[in-house]
Amino acid sequence: MNALAPIADWFRHLNATTGINFTVFYDPFDATRFVHGLWVTIELSVVTIIASVLVGVIGAWGQGVKSAWVRGVTWSYVELFRNTPPLVQIYFFFFGLSAVLPHTHNGFGMAQPLIGGFAWASISLALYAGSFNVEIFRSGIEAIPHSMLEAAEALGYTRRQTYLNVILPLGLRICLPALTNNLVNLIKTTTLAYAIAVPELLYVSNQIWSDAENVPEMMILLFIIYIILVGILVALMHWWERSLRRPGLGT
Amino acid sequence: MSDLPVFPKLPAALRPRARAGLSFALPRLTIWHGFGLTALLLICASVAQAANPAPLQKSIFATLVQWTPLLLRGFLLNIEISFLSMAMGTILGIALGLGLVAQTKPLRQTSWALTQFFRNAPWLALLFFMIYLLPYHMRIGGLHISLPDWLKAVVGLGLPVMANVAEIVRGGVRSIHPGQWEASESLGFTRNQQLFSIILPQAFKRMLPPWMNLYAILTTNTTLASIVGVNDVVTRAGQVLAAAGNNPGLLAPVYAYVLLLFFIYTYPVAIATRRLERRTKVRI
Amino acid sequence: MKFKAFLLSGLVAGFGAAYAAAPAHADELQDIKSKGVLVVGVKADYPPFGYLSPSGQNIGIEPDMAADIAKRLGVKVRYVNVVAANRIQFLQQGKIDLLIATMNDTPERAKIVDIIHPDYYASGYNLMVAKTVPLHSWSQVKGVPVCAIQGSFYNKEVAEKYGAELVAFTGVAEALTALHQGRCDAFLYDDTAIEGKLQDPNWSGYDMPLPSQDAQPWGMAIKQGEPAFEKFLSQTVSDWNKTGYVLQLETKYHIQHSKFAEDAHKAAK
Numbered sequence: 068m069n070a071l072a073p074i075a076d077w078f079r080h081l082n083a084t085t086g087i088n089f090t091v092f093y094d095p096f097d098a099t100r101f102v103h104g105l106w107v108t109i110e111l112s113v114v115t116i117i118a119s120v121l122v123g124v125i126g127a128w129g130q131g132v133k134s135a136w137v138r139g140v141t142w143s144y145v146e147l148f149r150n151t152p153p154l155v156q157i158y159f160f161f162f163g164l165s166a167v168l169p170h171t172h173n174g175f176g177m178a179q180p181l182i183g184g185f186a187w188a189s190i191s192l193a194l195y196a197g198s199f200n201v202e203i204f205r206s207g208i209e210a211i212p213h214s215m216l217e218a219a220e221a222l223g224y225t226r227r228q229t230y231l232n233v234i235l236p237l238g239l240r241i242c243l244p245a246l247t248n249n250l251v252n253l254i255k256t257t258t259l260a261y262a263i264a265v266p267e268l269l270y271v272s273n274q275i276w277s278d279a280e281n282v283p284e285m286m287i288l289l290f291i292i293y294i295i296l297v298g299i300l301v302a303l304m305h306w307w308e309r310s311l312r313r314p315g316l317g318t
Numbered sequence: 319m320s321d322l323p324v325f326p327k328l329p330a331a332l333r334p335r336a337r338a339g340l341s342f343a344l345p346r347l348t349i350w351h352g353f354g355l356t357a358l359l360l361i362c363a364s365v366a367q368a369a370n371p372a373p374l375q376k377s378i379f380a381t382l383v384q385w386t387p388l389l390l391r392g393f394l395l396n397i398e399i400s401f402l403s404m405a406m407g408t409i410l411g412i413a414l415g416l417g418l419v420a421q422t423k424p425l426r427q428t429s430w431a432l433t434q435f436f437r438n439a440p441w442l443a444l445l446f447f448m449i450y451l452l453p454y455h456m457r458i459g460g461l462h463i464s465l466p467d468w469l470k471a472v473v474g475l476g477l478p479v480m481a482n483v484a485e486i487v488r489g490g491v492r493s494i495h496p497g498q499w500e501a502s503e504s505l506g507f508t509r510n511q512q513l514f515s516i517i518l519p520q521a522f523k524r525m526l527p528p529w530m531n532l533y534a535i536l537t538t539n540t541t542l543a544s545i546v547g548v549n550d551v552v553t554r555a556g557q558v559l560a561a562a563g564n565n566p567g568l569l570a571p572v573y574a575y576v577l578l579l580f581f582i583y584t585y586p587v588a589i590a591t592r593r594l595e596r597r598t599k600v601r602i
Numbered sequence: 603m604k605f606k607a608f609l610l611s612g613l614v615a616g617f618g619a620a621y622a623a624a625p626a627h628a629d630e631l632q633d634i635k636s637k638g639v640l641v642v643g644v645k646a647d648y649p650p651f652g653y654l655s656p657s658g659q660n661i662g663i664e665p666d667m668a669a670d671i672a673k674r675l676g677v678k679v680r681y682v683n684v685v686a687a688n689r690i691q692f693l694q695q696g697k698i699d700l701l702i703a704t705m706n707d708t709p710e711r712a713k714i715v716d717i718i719h720p721d722y723y724a725s726g727y728n729l730m731v732a733k734t735v736p737l738h739s740w741s742q743v744k745g746v747p748v749c750a751i752q753g754s755f756y757n758k759e760v761a762e763k764y765g766a767e768l769v770a771f772t773g774v775a776e777a778l779t780a781l782h783q784g785r786c787d788a789f790l791y792d793d794t795a796i797e798g799k800l801q802d803p804n805w806s807g808y809d810m811p812l813p814s815q816d817a818q819p820w821g822m823a824i825k826q827g828e829p830a831f832e833k834f835l836s837q838t839v840s841d842w843n844k845t846g847y848v849l850q851l852e853t854k855y856h857i858q859h860s861k862f863a864e865d866a867h868k869a870a871k
Contacts, residue, residue: 152538
């Protein structure tokens with residue numbers, strides 16, 4: 068804390084002399100909630116990225132199975148989530164679906180929904196981004212040269228083995244750039260959790276600027292942080308893409 | 319961070335696809351699929367209604383019918399915002415996209431920085447930024463300009479659209495075989511002639527599906543304007559809920575209704591995009 | 603990379619400049635009369651003070667007050683729906699001429715806008731809780747999840763002073779639903795609004811057991827530096843107090859006469 072004191076002093080001084088008011092750097096209450104908000108945004112991003120990729124893999128599999136019923140369900144899911152507003156999806160899940168689900172009881176003996184705001188935001192965002200991932204994986208899978216599948220069949224691979232050992236790894240390499248892009252969008256979309264009072268970065272920023280009336284300062288801080296977060300994801304994905312690269316496959 | 323990926327849908331549309339064998343292709347979309355999904359949404363809404371714990375004075379259906387004019391008026395604003403943002407984003411985005419493939423380095427780098435900034439900032443944060451920080455009245459010379467909040471939302475949504483259109487243009491131009499550049503150069507075309515008479519006309523067909531895709535995403539994202547106080551369909555939904563006595567049982571049906579409105583509007587766009595993608599694919 | 607960083611900072615600076623280019627006005631009262639319309643920011647989700655009819659008309663006590671002011675000025679009235687999180691910005695930007703939107707008259711706000719005196723109403727903040735919840739004092743809310751509205755000025759106080767865990771939503775409908783679903787144990791809001799809500803049969807299982815805190819007057823607000831407009835509005839409110847106009851409005855919208863309105867009427871008679 069002492070090491071940070073000069074920084075706090077400098078920002079306090081900045082506010083006193085110029086009116087540029089970065090409360091998060093000197094007001095302990097604002098600093099705590101801002102750091103907490105940043106942490107929630109990071110958690111939400113990590114959880115939804117992993118979940119949406121899983122949804123995408125399962126969905127891409129579901130589109131390729133023999134059962135028309137499974138294909139129909141997968142297809143309806145993709146179309147419904149891609150073509151409706153993610154914000155309204157979050158509202159619908161958080162308020163609408165909660166009513167149908169079981170409840171627990173809190174300290175006052177009152178009924179309390181089992182799934183909280185953070186969990187609903189994660190589910191809703193993962194399903195939204197997942198519907199795009201299904202399409203991305205599907206196009207990756209479709210781009211696999213047919214000869215590869217024939218070769219797998221000739222080598223005696225079962226359908227499941229072909230999917231796990233040939234289609235998935237090859238398809239993943241082909242669609243990584245598109246996937247990166249969708250995951251970047253997902254990080255940006257986590258701001259929607261604001262609407263159901265999940266204390267992520269935009270939510271805490273709004274609370275801070277409501278109290279301190281410092282909208283421009285908080286906005287600049289927000290943009291910088293999101294650009295850094297997106298930059299980290301893109302760097303990681305590129306590193307992954309490079310480490311997966313196989314000579315002769317793709318571009 | 320120096321080379322971010324290109325817009326996602328483009329490569330998918332351009333790549334050759336496996337035909338027979340394991341069939342992963344989607345069923346051909348028809349309007350009947352839309353009706354089926356609409357019915358599914360309605361069923362979801364009625365399930366939520368059945369599970370509704372609080373007693374209602376009025377049936378939910380009657381309440382929805384009563385408030386439909388107000389909701390539709392809000393939805394119309396969403397559509398208007400989507401048109402204007404798309405128009406603004408497309409015009410600026412084409413210019414920016416041409417900047418991305420320009421030969422002068424400073425122009426390319428400026429375009430790159432603008433594109434990256436607006437592609438990586440959250441849409442909602444950009445909206446807050448525009449709503450709070452653009453003045454309501456502006457005086458440029460003797461001209462007095464009013465910027466109502468829905469117009470600010472158009473700007474706030476138009477900027478990320480611009481950046482995405484720029485990427486589409488860049489991807490489209492890059493997707494044309496280098497041989498086309500070389501051949502036209504050897505025929506004595508200038509750089510501008512090459513770009514506007516040879517490359518862009520060919521790239522246009524390939525840029526159309528991702529552009530339409532972007533429009534669908536933009537349309538669903540116009541609801542974000544509700545969070546910053548624009549009287550769009552989601553804001554209207556909140557007002558309807560307040561006026562109907564904050565009845566908790568109404569929430570799910572009202573939001574399902576809003577989902578349905580968007581689905582009916584966006585789904586045909588999705589069908590058209592896929593058809594076009596398929597057609598483009600055949601011709602390549 | 604340096605060049606790119608430079609460009610980015612230029613971009614940010616550009617927006618800053620756009621922000622700084624605030625508009626200038628001569629005399630607002632004259633402006634309103636010459637354009638023939640008074641633009642008033644009112645609530646659209648705060649019955650009976652400001653809400654909507656099925657056809658989308660703004661109705662309620664505050665829209666009625668705005669209409670009365672417009673009548674006195676001889677101009678038409680136009681309503682703009684505002685929420686707590688954007689109302690002050692709208693006023694500063696000149697989007698609205700006058701704000702009558704259940705806003706408490708606080709010293710922080712008086713620094714950035716002009717609040718008209720006398721104030722026209724008053725409310726404190728309070729908690730709406732289910733009757734089954736044994737809540738006897740404010741100290742009990744420590745660590746309890748409490749639903750609230752983004753942008754309410756008392757949010758920070760309740761969080762800091764009483765240690766409640768605030769869950770703030772963008773609108774009243776969302777917050778009330780969250781309360782009903784048990785996502786929070788109490789709803790922090792204006793006592794006037796909670797009183798209105800408790801009359802609704804849907805909310806008969808709820809109560810307001812604690813004493814209201816920090817009763818603060820509600821003030822109309824205008825942009826700073828408009829003495830003529832301020833004087834006119836101030837006289838209007840004084841006149842309302844004399845005639846008992848606020849009490850009439852309370853009767854019209856079926857709420858009990860508030861102590862604030864009764865006292866103001868008595869003092870002015």
